[in-house]
Amino acid sequence: MGENIESCSCNIIHEDVVRRVRKKIPREETLIDLAELFKIFGDSTRIKIICALFVSEMCVCDIAALLKMNQSAISHQLRILKQARLVKFRKEGKVVYYSLDDNHVQQIFDCGLAHINHK
Amino acid sequence: MGENIESCSCNIIHEDVVRRVRKKIPREETLIDLAELFKIFGDSTRIKIICALFVSEMCVCDIAALLKMNQSAISHQLRILKQARLVKFRKEGKVVYYSLDDNHVQQIFDCGLAHINHK
DNA sequence: TTAACATATGAACACATATTCATATATAAA
DNA sequence: TTTATATATGAATATGTGTTCATATGTTAA
Incomplete structure (x- = not known):
């Protein structure tokens, strides 16, 4: 037992929980991809660009002017x-x-915004 | 006109578009907060932790064992x-x-996952 | 062709950040 | 009290990343 559970400095407290969770979560590659996606939303310049493009298509120069960058x-x-x-x-x-x-971009954006506004 | 539009190296091509977009997007503070939120989701370790906690509450030691960190x-x-x-x-x-x-955590996670799986 | 302009891109730099190590804190057991 | 264990945290380090600068590319106008 526990062949995958030896690389942390502490003892296992709830081995059953760890095994159950391991079975239920998506595979690692999916979670890494997901983190990569959120990372792209996780920069204020990129969020501003995305948000601007909800309103209208824009050329590079217009975006630069809008964001003063x-x-x-x-x-x-x-x-x-x-x-x-x-x-x-x-x-x-x-x-x-x-x-x-x-199409998902707006959904993801709105999900996050709902969280922000709800606080 | 254009008192806010002078800090980029290029000329304004569509001043009307820039003004219209500027009026419609949320204020900067909101967008910065939103980026901060997504930044937290934008790390694979944190995404894995969040994902694990969907299944069950866990102690620190269990999470470390699960993620082999x-x-x-x-x-x-x-x-x-x-x-x-x-x-x-x-x-x-x-x-x-x-x-x-x-509660929003699951929604945001699922939004992102839908995007990943849809590709 | 030449000049002007919009955009793209590589390199450099400054800054942020994730992990590790050492250690502190807090609680339980001996 | 002493020891062991679970967790927290500051410092150091390595790596990632956003912006700027200089310049290249591609297109239009002269």
């Missing part, structure tokens, strides 16, 4: 949002317009 | 979760049992 910082953050497939873009000449690429 | 690391993360009022605890002798302190 330089264009490079916004581009870097947009790249992260793009890689996570949370935003999509279309090009029109020199200008690149970004918009949201996932 | 040392007790100190778990205590530090529990402190962060406690400060965010996401978990609560009860003491029973030497043992401290942690459990979830907020």
Whole structure:
């Protein structure tokens, strides 16, 4: 017994609980992916960008102006949002317009907001 | 016009859009709080702890055994979760049992999970 | 072509943060 | 009291990350 339970400095107090929980939780990869997703929402610049795109598609320059940040910082953050497939873009000449690429984004945002407002 | 729009290196392309978005988005403090909340979910150790506590209340030692991490690391993360009022605890002798302190936690978790599973 | 502009991107830097180690605190058992 | 155990916590360290700067890319206008 307990072949997976030896790498912490303390004794097991409730081995049954540990085993039961281990069986019920999603597999590690899923939880890591989930943390990665929330990490993307966990930066105020990215949250502001996401929130802005709820209202309207915007070009990089507009977002920079809105947030009073330089264009490079916004581009870097947009790249992260793009890689996570949370935003999509279309090009029109020199200008690149970004918009949201996932319906779940609003849901996740609203879930969090409900928590904030409820306190 | 444009008294708030001068701190980025590029010209304004769609001043009307920027103004409209600025009026509609929540105030900055709210968005910062929201990012702080998601940041807490954005770490795999904390997500695993939260997920485990959906199943059962657990003591520190059990969580450490479950995640195969040392007790100190778990205590530090529990402190962060406690400060965010996401978990609560009860003491029973030497043992401290942690459990979830907020109904929204499950909702937020599920929202994120739905996104992960939908891809 | 040349110049101007919107955006992207690599490197550097500063700062945040997760884990570990050592140790403190608190409680129970001997 | 002494010892053992569960948990908490400060310091140190290593790693991650957001922003800036310089510059590259790509497109439009002159």
